[in-house]
Amino acid sequence: MLVVMRHGAPDESVRRVLDVIQEMGYDARPIPGKNRTAVGLIGNDGRVDSGRLEALPDVLQVIHVTQPYKQVSREWRQEQTIIELPNGTRIGGAGVVLMAGPCAVESEAQILAVAHRLRAAGATVLRGGAFKPRTSPYAFQGLGVQGLELLARAREETGMAVVTEVLEPERVDIVAEYADILQIGARNMQNYPLLRRAGRTGKPILVKRGLAATIKELLLSAEYILAEGNDQVILCERGVRGFDDQTRNIFDLTAIPVVQALSHLPIIADPSHGTGVRSKVIPMARAAVAAGADGVLIEVHPEPDRALSDGAQSLWPDQFDELARQVGIIAQAIGRSLVPRLDGAD
Ligand code: PEP
Ligand code: MN
Numbered sequence: 001m002l003v004v005m006r007h008g009a010p011d012e013s014v015r016r017v018l019d020v021i022q023e024m025g026y027d028a029r030p031i032p033g034k035n036r037t038a039v040g041l042i043g044n045d046g047r048v049d050s051g052r053l054e055a056l057p058d059v060l061q062v063i064h065v066t067q068p069y070k071q072v073s074r075e076w077r078q079e080q081t082i083i084e085l086p087n088g089t090r091i092g093g094a095g096v097v098l099m100a101g102p103c104a105v106e107s108e109a110q111i112l113a114v115a116h117r118l119r120a121a122g123a124t125v126l127r128g129g130a131f132k133p134r135t136s137p138y139a140f141q142g143l144g145v146q147g148l149e150l151l152a153r154a155r156e157e158t159g160m161a162v163v164t165e166v167l168e169p170e171r172v173d174i175v176a177e178y179a180d181i182l183q184i185g186a187r188n189m190q191n192y193p194l195l196r197r198a199g200r201t202g203k204p205i206l207v208k209r210g211l212a213a214t215i216k217e218l219l220l221s222a223e224y225i226l227a228e229g230n231d232q233v234i235l236c237e238r239g240v241r242g243f244d245d246q247t248r249n250i251f252d253l254t255a256i257p258v259v260q261a262l263s264h265l266p267i268i269a270d271p272s273h274g275t276g277v278r279s280k281v282i283p284m285a286r287a288a289v290a291a292g293a294d295g296v297l298i299e300v301h302p303e304p305d306r307a308l309s310d311g312a313q314s315l316w317p318d319q320f321d322e323l324a325r326q327v328g329i330i331a332q333a334i335g336r337s338l339v340p341r342l343d344g345a346d
Helices: 011-023 108-121 145-158 169-178 192-199 215-226 255-262 271-275 278-290 317-333
Strands: 002-005 027-032 037-042 059-063 095-101 125-127 161-165 181-184 205-208 233-237 267-269 295-299
Touching: 002 011, 011 027, 011 037, 095 108, 095 317, 108 125, 108 145, 108 317, 125 145, 125 295, 145 161, 145 169, 161 169, 169 181, 169 192, 181 192, 192 205, 192 215, 205 215, 215 233, 215 255, 233 255, 255 267, 267 278, 271 278, 271 295, 278 295, 278 317, 295 317
Parallel strands: 095 125, 095 295, 125 161, 161 181, 181 205, 205 233, 233 267, 267 295
Antiparallel strands: 002 037, 002 059, 027 037
16 A cells, blocks of 8 residues: 655654554555655555545545555556666666676686677676576586676676576575676576565565566566565566477567556566577567667677587677667667666767
8 A cells, every 4th residue: 555645745744654554563665756755555465444544644645556566566656666786787767788698607718708798799787697597407507606706707807787696595695795686587486585585685686587477476576575675676578488399488578568567667688598599589689679678688608509508599799799789779769778888988
């Protein structure tokens, strides 16, 4: 439930609303906004009797949030959430963000070489798994903490922000020490203890859509993080399991405008996992930006043929240059642009 205050309501009226919500046994969250000040009531599992709140001074309106995901919804917050990373990259604003890197960090030479290439192409966020969720227990599982150290080294050299996956609640603290964004992978989208634990770090969290998750389930997973008091959440469409083996997944581009209508959180798109096929990544990256994605997450490897994971969908660095160029043109066609480059070039 949302208690909307009259424009210019004095602090004491807002405080009174907070006190009454707490007396009623719920949690209260002040939500300052450009156009309205509101107080959110959370912790209820059903409709709350709003009579007592409606009668308080300077209360304009009480809105019952109809969606099961409360703080994630546009009913709760109308203005778009913008997440600013330590390197100045803003996600969710007018700028479209290029996030790219290998599926997994494999060696110092690999991650540094690709990071420099990506930065020169305009990417501002470096991806790379140190802890990898692999279908087979015998496949390469990632370099672990050594991989995190290599990502930090690449950040030092390039200024790129780092996004990397965390697989287990017990590893959240160590991954958060190195990452600028914690990635919750598709397989873990409904790992609720992991979502809560990651949420408590206060760091930006990238939540990837589960292999068979509905949009509502994706938004409810994000709600777990907001319920921990962390609204720095980026959603990611990465395709859902389909019946056709021409592509690895069905890349659900419709999810982008659907999520944007339902939620104030930024949403990016991952056409690498969405298609699983290198030659399909550039066209679908163009399509995702045309559909309104706030950024793209792309797998790029200096030598995709030798990649230890996801080589078939990884672009060559030259292909990423082309992707960045094309996506920049699409962004401009819809009144956006790419986020400012780290090297200051045009
Ligand atoms: C990845 O980003 O490499 C990854 C494992 O992605 P997903 O969780 O979407 O499969
Ligand atoms: Mn991958």
